Amino acid sequence: MTATTLETAALEREFNPMEAQSARFDLAAQKLNLDEGIWKVLRYPNRELIVHIPVAMDNGRLEVFTGFRVQHSIARGPAKGGVRYAPDVTLDEVRALASWMTWKCAVVNIPFGGAKGGIICDPHKMSQSELERMTRRYTAELFEFIGPEKDVPAPDVNTNEQTMAWMMDTYSMHMRQTVTAVVTGKPINMGGSRGRREATGRGIMIVCDEAIKKLGLKKEATRVIVQGFGNVGSNAALLMAEAGYKIIGILEVDGGLYNKNGIDVKALGEHRQKNRTITGFPGADKVDPAELLVTECDILIPAATENQITSRNAERVKCKILAEGANGPTTASADEVLASKGIFVIPDILCNAGGVTTSYFEWVQDRQGYFWKESVVNEQLETIMVEAFNDVVRFAEAHHVNNRIAAYMLAIDRVAVTIRQRGIYA
Numbered sequence: 001m002t003a004t005t006l007e008t009a010a011l012e013r014e015f016n017p018m019e020a021q022s023a024r025f026d027l028a029a030q031k032l033n034l035d036e037g038i039w040k041v042l043r044y045p046n047r048e049l050i051v052h053i054p055v056a057m058d059n060g061r062l063e064v065f066t067g068f069r070v071q072h073s074i075a076r077g078p079a080k081g082g083v084r085y086a087p088d089v090t091l092d093e094v095r096a097l098a099s100w101m102t103w104k105c106a107v108v109n110i111p112f113g114g115a116k117g118g119i120i121c122d123p124h125k126m127s128q129s130e131l132e133r134m135t136r137r138y139t140a141e142l143f144e145f146i147g148p149e150k151d152v153p154a155p156d157v158n159t160n161e162q163t164m165a166w167m168m169d170t171y172s173m174h175m176r177q178t179v180t181a182v183v184t185g186k187p188i189n190m191g192g193s194r195g196r197r198e199a200t201g202r203g204i205m206i207v208c209d210e211a212i213k214k215l216g217l218k219k220e221a222t223r224v225i226v227q228g229f230g231n232v233g234s235n236a237a238l239l240m241a242e243a244g245y246k247i248i249g250i251l252e253v254d255g256g257l258y259n260k261n262g263i264d265v266k267a268l269g270e271h272r273q274k275n276r277t278i279t280g281f282p283g284a285d286k287v288d289p290a291e292l293l294v295t296e297c298d299i300l301i302p303a304a305t306e307n308q309i310t311s312r313n314a315e316r317v318k319c320k321i322l323a324e325g326a327n328g329p330t331t332a333s334a335d336e337v338l339a340s341k342g343i344f345v346i347p348d349i350l351c352n353a354g355g356v357t358t359s360y361f362e363w364v365q366d367r368q369g370y371f372w373k374e375s376v377v378n379e380q381l382e383t384i385m386v387e388a389f390n391d392v393v394r395f396a397e398a399h400h401v402n403n404r405i406a407a408y409m410l411a412i413d414r415v416a417v418t419i420r421q422r423g424i425y426a
Helices: 002-017 016-033 037-043 090-107 128-142 161-176 198-216 230-243 265-275 332-340 354-368 375-401 401-422
Strands: 049-058 060-072 079-084 111-120 150-155 223-227 246-252 253-257 286-287 299-304 321-323 344-346
Touching: 002 016, 002 223, 002 354, 016 090, 016 332, 016 344, 016 354, 016 401, 037 401, 049 128, 060 079, 060 090, 060 128, 079 090, 079 161, 079 332, 079 354, 090 111, 090 253, 090 375, 111 150, 150 161, 150 375, 198 299, 198 321, 198 344, 198 354, 198 375, 223 354, 223 401, 230 246, 230 265, 246 265, 253 299, 253 354, 344 375, 354 375, 375 401
Parallel strands: 079 111, 079 150, 223 246, 223 299, 299 321, 321 344
Antiparallel strands: 049 060, 060 111, 246 253, 253 286
């Protein structure tokens, strides 16, 4: 093998989300002295489903799409996790995301296991009617495997409230009754929860509030750079700006914006809605997104996709706090580099857990048929996120590990205790 080939193979391993998840899981399990049998049970998904979905396209052509649903664990309750539509969805990615959902739910101590789903497609090249037919057929293929007590899907990359409405309706038609609790992230008039859309961004703000208290930073003097201006990044940026943080940088795939005096996030949101891009916004300078990711700041929030902070750029990251709004934005190879630089990492399975926590609230509300005021939702979310943050920090200090491994140890320990108590059915 040539040096270039070896380097390419190493990068492929680094960028494989299942490799990253497994490496961190193994280290945390080792630190916990986890029983070998439980280790084996938790290292692999409980169930993996691959479906091939025939869809009649608008031009009369029949297309077949490949979809996945992976249920990693149902030890603590129904599996929970989103469904993403993207051309680069892989089974390994869905496996890793399902595992992360198990750990995320355990970190915030809600009664769910982990699952994830995805369809290989380019939703931007599909009409609304094509997306609806694909979603409904995918749901029908999953019918026996999902349900309020089995597996509860939610929106993820390139899916939204409308996608969940189609899934809920399809499942309900098969059940011959309306079953709102089969999915979360629905429109409010169909059993969705107030505060759900902003929940992941709000959760990020809550844990950042706790982190700056711990590090002795003042909110008004805390400079923040946000990668990604979709639902998670835009809500985190807007809520944090309203709370007094200074948002100095926003980066997206189509460009980056920087203003050392702070960006008017509300005005940027209006610009994005009107122009469908953040570029051309008059209130900030245009900069290279890759450079903005490593620009000096107090809090860096990668809220886009996986593998943004890697062995190639981790050494150049200049933040005090890394708040992982996305799933898997930091590779395992970058962890040691960030630790050596003394960066306080709020790991993804804690940082972006506001979304699944409020999804849990939605599931509870659907099942009891009583819906809460948004102020109640936000108050309950803050209680859970603050408690989870403190649990992770205490675990890190007690076991002399970084926050990420502490979060994994805490989650694995909670799931393992449940499995031991339940026993192994044979």
